[in-house]
Amino acid sequence: MHIMEGFLPAEWSVVWYAFAIPIVIYGAWKTKKLIDREPAMKSLVAVAAGFIFVLSALKLPSVTGSCSHPTGTGVAVVLFGPSITAFLSIIVLLYQALLLAHGGITTLGANTASMGIIGPFVGWLAYRTLKNFNLKAAIFAAAMLADLVTYIVTSIQLALAFPASEGVSGILTSTATFMGVFAITQIPLSIVEGVVAVLLVSYLIEVRSDVLEVVKA
Amino acid sequence: MIRNFLLILFSVALLLVTVQAEEWAGTDEQAEEIISQINPNYEPWFSPIWEPPSGEIESLLFSLQAAIGASLIGYFLGYYRGLKHARNA
Numbered sequence: 001m002h003i004m005e006g007f008l009p010a011e012w013s014v015v016w017y018a019f020a021i022p023i024v025i026y027g028a029w030k031t032k033k034l035i036d037r038e039p040a041m042k043s044l045v046a047v048a049a050g051f052i053f054v055l056s057a058l059k060l061p062s063v064t065g066s067c068s069h070p071t072g073t074g075v076a077v078v079l080f081g082p083s084i085t086a087f088l089s090i091i092v093l094l095y096q097a098l099l100l101a102h103g104g105i106t107t108l109g110a111n112t113a114s115m116g117i118i119g120p121f122v123g124w125l126a127y128r129t130l131k132n133f134n135l136k137a138a139i140f141a142a143a144m145l146a147d148l149v150t151y152i153v154t155s156i157q158l159a160l161a162f163p164a165s166e167g168v169s170g171i172l173t174s175t176a177t178f179m180g181v182f183a184i185t186q187i188p189l190s191i192v193e194g195v196v197a198v199l200l201v202s203y204l205i206e207v208r209s210d211v212l213e214v215v216k217a
Numbered sequence: 218m219i220r221n222f223l224l225i226l227f228s229v230a231l232l233l234v235t236v237q238a239e240e241w242a243g244t245d246e247q248a249e250e251i252i253s254q255i256n257p258n259y260e261p262w263f264s265p266i267w268e269p270p271s272g273e274i275e276s277l278l279f280s281l282q283a284a285i286g287a288s289l290i291g292y293f294l295g296y297y298r299g300l301k302h303a304r305n306a
Contacts, residue, residue: 001245
């Protein structure tokens with residue numbers, strides 16, 4: 001799940017905000033440009049955002065005996081690429097930070113970096129690599145990796161702020177510890193997310209013929 | 218259709234392979250514990266501006282979030298299907 005309010009030291013808060021904000025602004029600008037150019041895409045953007053809303057609201061039990069929620073960014077990244085996904089993610093993260101005390105304002109930059117930017121970006125790379133071989137496998141990989149990598153990044157972010165000891169080895173030790181919580185819990189959830197994302201995109205392709213061109217582009 | 222149903226069933230089964238668990242804490246809670254072990258002196262320097270007054274209200278707002286998302290998806294999938302139907306008619 002997201003990094004809790006106040007749990008990143010101020011300097012790391014600033015670092016992750018500085019990383020995330022320009023990409024989110026670029027994403028907002030790209031979203032506007034897309035909708036102006038192709039008004040028919042507006043409702044697809046809404047569907048992709050809806051998928052992030054639903055999936056990141058579901059705290060699911062996992063094999064580790066703890067609960068976490070998927071991210072839902074896979075559909076957005078397959079349809080529109082990483083920068084628009086970053087913009088859509090920050091809307092959900094703001095909702096959760098302000099209304100649910102889940103995540104937080106001081107950790108918003110870091111959470112946007114993991115869930116909105118780096119995770120989806122890795123998913124998108126996998127998608128680009130695989131889509132010409134097998135579209136469904138590519139969508140599955142995109143959604144699964146976008147989810148899983150989000151929590152690997154969360155673990156690294158926490159490890160950078162809370163190294164177990166001095167130097168690189170302390171950061172690595174802490175990363176392993178945090179991944180033991182976040183990443184392991186997330187493995188089954190990300191597989192489920194991959195399956196659900198494939199079902200949704202397949203259905204979109206079935207009912208809207210232009211979606212196939214969008215995902216193949 | 219049957220294949221989709223089996224996929225969903227498989228997804229649910231994957232979540233239910235959870236026999237040995239004792240408590241179902243959130244991973245963020247567990248991360249808090251780890252942080253307090255690594256750095257016992259760390260105090261969160263900012264607390265949420267507003268917190269849901271109770272667990273019930275929190276689950277209300279989480280349900281609302283899911284409902285907003287599901288409404289968007291359901292509305293437009295139905296709309297696309299209707300459009301396709303009208304075109305073929």
